[in-house]
Amino acid sequence: MAPIALNGTMNEATFNKPRAAQPATEETGESIRLAARSGIFTGQTSGSAPTYVQANLIAMPARYAGDFRLLCQRNPVPCPLLAESEAIGSWSALKSHVAGVTGRQIAENVDLRHDFPRYMVYESGVLTKSQCLSIEAEWTEEHVGFLIGCSFSFESALAAAGLVPPHTAHGRNVPMYRTSLPLCPAGVFRNSTYVVSMRLYREQDIERIRDITRPYVATHGEPIDWGWDAVTRLGIKDVTQPEFGDSPVLSDGALLLRDVSTNGEDVIPVFWGCGVTPQEAVRRAALHGTVLGHAPGHMIVLDIRDWDILPERSS
Amino acid sequence: MAPIALNGTMNEATFNKPRAAQPATEETGESIRLAARSGIFTGQTSGSAPTYVQANLIAMPARYAGDFRLLCQRNPVPCPLLAESEAIGSWSALKSHVAGVTGRQIAENVDLRHDFPRYMVYESGVLTKSQCLSIEAEWTEEHVGFLIGCSFSFESALAAAGLVPPHTAHGRNVPMYRTSLPLCPAGVFRNSTYVVSMRLYREQDIERIRDITRPYVATHGEPIDWGWDAVTRLGIKDVTQPEFGDSPVLSDGALLLRDVSTNGEDVIPVFWGCGVTPQEAVRRAALHGTVLGHAPGHMIVLDIRDWDILPERSS
Numbered sequence: 151m152a153p154i155a156l157n158g159t160m161n162e163a164t165f166n167k168p169r170a171a172q173p174a175t176e177e178t179g180e181s182i183r184l185a186a187r188s189g190i191f192t193g194q195t196s197g198s199a200p201t202y203v204q205a206n207l208i209a210m211p212a213r214y215a216g217d218f219r220l221l222c223q224r225n226p227v228p229c230p231l232l233a234e235s236e237a238i239g240s241w242s243a244l245k246s247h248v249a250g251v252t253g254r255q256i257a258e259n260v261d262l263r264h265d266f267p268r269y270m271v272y273e274s275g276v277l278t279k280s281q282c283l284s285i286e287a288e289w290t291e292e293h294v295g296f297l298i299g300c301s302f303s304f305e306s307a308l309a310a311a312g313l314v315p316p317h318t319a320h321g322r323n324v325p326m327y328r329t330s331l332p333l334c335p336a337g338v339f340r341n342s343t344y345v346v347s348m349r350l351y352r353e354q355d356i357e358r359i360r361d362i363t364r365p366y367v368a369t370h371g372e373p374i375d376w377g378w379d380a381v382t383r384l385g386i387k388d389v390t391q392p393e394f395g396d397s398p399v400l401s402d403g404a405l406l407l408r409d410v411s412t413n414g415e416d417v418i419p420v421f422w423g424c425g426v427t428p429q430e431a432v433r434r435a436a437l438h439g440t441v442l443g444h445a446p447g448h449m450i451v452l453d454i455r456d457w458d459i460l461p462e463r464s465s
Numbered sequence: 466m467a468p469i470a471l472n473g474t475m476n477e478a479t480f481n482k483p484r485a486a487q488p489a490t491e492e493t494g495e496s497i498r499l500a501a502r503s504g505i506f507t508g509q510t511s512g513s514a515p516t517y518v519q520a521n522l523i524a525m526p527a528r529y530a531g532d533f534r535l536l537c538q539r540n541p542v543p544c545p546l547l548a549e550s551e552a553i554g555s556w557s558a559l560k561s562h563v564a565g566v567t568g569r570q571i572a573e574n575v576d577l578r579h580d581f582p583r584y585m586v587y588e589s590g591v592l593t594k595s596q597c598l599s600i601e602a603e604w605t606e607e608h609v610g611f612l613i614g615c616s617f618s619f620e621s622a623l624a625a626a627g628l629v630p631p632h633t634a635h636g637r638n639v640p641m642y643r644t645s646l647p648l649c650p651a652g653v654f655r656n657s658t659y660v661v662s663m664r665l666y667r668e669q670d671i672e673r674i675r676d677i678t679r680p681y682v683a684t685h686g687e688p689i690d691w692g693w694d695a696v697t698r699l700g701i702k703d704v705t706q707p708e709f710g711d712s713p714v715l716s717d718g719a720l721l722l723r724d725v726s727t728n729g730e731d732v733i734p735v736f737w738g739c740g741v742t743p744q745e746a747v748r749r750a751a752l753h754g755t756v757l758g759h760a761p762g763h764m765i766v767l768d769i770r771d772w773d774i775l776p777e778r779s780s
Contacts, residue, residue, distance in 0.1 A: 220679070220682070220686075223541065223682060224541065224542050224682075224686065226538065226539060226541065227539050227649045331647070332646070332689075332690070332698075334542045334686075334689050334738075335675075335687065335688075335689065335690075336679075336687070337675075337679065337687075360650075360652075364535070364651075364652065367535070367538060367539075371535075371539065371649075372650065372651070372652075373650075374647075374649050374650065375647070375650075383647075423649075
């Protein structure tokens, strides 16, 4: 499967192409990680190993780690912090930020440098490598890796309620957008804005969608906004042209077109906080040194399950 | 002292009036609470009992309490939750939300119905009583009270660094504004926006101000925005006409005038999250039943001190 460009979207020619090869039977978080580590699996992970929690990566020089933790604390909806390197430089052991769950329970056999299918590399805020399969060459003893919750984690709950996200039904990546909605600044991280993911749903289902995703506070929780007027409120330039991921599809698989025709379907866009937000924050802060992130949509899949991070279980 | 109207500001005639009578010597959190409880002290609390943590109140029928906790969790900068009623209906005992601090340590001898100098009462989202001295008549066995951190808590740290907030130097209430900055919705709480407090400072001091207030995560932490262009970004209608509290003053005590003349002083407005935000959220959500809040600027003063809620002490 060709890498999905950071700023591009799949065109219609690639639209019906199935997702990249991946273990077909009894996927687990570990089996997906091992497949990514070995280079066999290089695709996006929406729908992979259902019910296993997925996470975003941002890794940065340790001198910025305190400000970054505070950024997450002040902006928990786009930046829900699940775990970080157990010690500065560690890529194989995690310290948990989820109450009642240990770092080893989150992911035991783990290598933050290889276990995401694809990565991005930033030097002083400028993207210098895109969609690479490993960051072993870039990771140093000064790096601290952070795992941020991912909205893919509640997609199985939506599917179980008959609300299959359109992109997963068609093996595509979720559309993600830059917005003008500001983050609360924290130290070096200022002038940053939310990145959001979007799923098209029928307006009549919005309260069920809110109810189902609400408990997933560690993976963005309920939507931050919805409806066609939300596109303007969020400062999204063109809902048919996401900055990350694939163009949005309707439930029948048709592309949402530029004139936002919905072929008679009474659908609205529903927006959630997105774990690509930290990469935008790093870019805007122009941090000195090497910062490492996952390629949007290409997540690490963990050992913990959706229900392990619901508040009823963790408090 | 005449009550300060919810939507009004003191006029210039009242400008040099000293703050309402209050215990002059060795104020503590408890002494301020007892003075408010007895009806002796009815004024605003900026500068009262320095280093004792101050808090905002919102009390609502128990059926909304779960959604409100989630609203705080998703919006910790304007809504940092310090404590709540120990049980439904309790006004005399607190359950702590601050790590490492018990409810009794936060405030032992406490009466949420009397210990704020002034209160506001809402019925189904409509303000029905303003600046009343007690809510004993309105409190029911179904109410849950929440205490939200207040930015007055870091004013002594600013003063100790030579950065006395202009309003405290002149015995005035802090100016507070409605904004267009959205909160992340949570259950019944949707379409809500931040309320912010504002202090005028020299631009050259902004990084020190950020550094000093940053650790106060339980009482709004560092500013969310600053500068004259932040007024537009936040959707504030007129910086000289705050919706709550008093009109802003310069460090020499002169009123900031409508043309935003600063008399040659090179000052900028600095904005922090404000604990009046939950009252706006309640108003916008039009909650059924009786909701109780403090009058803006008229806080409860607690037993814990500023340093008890700094992360270094509480983690």
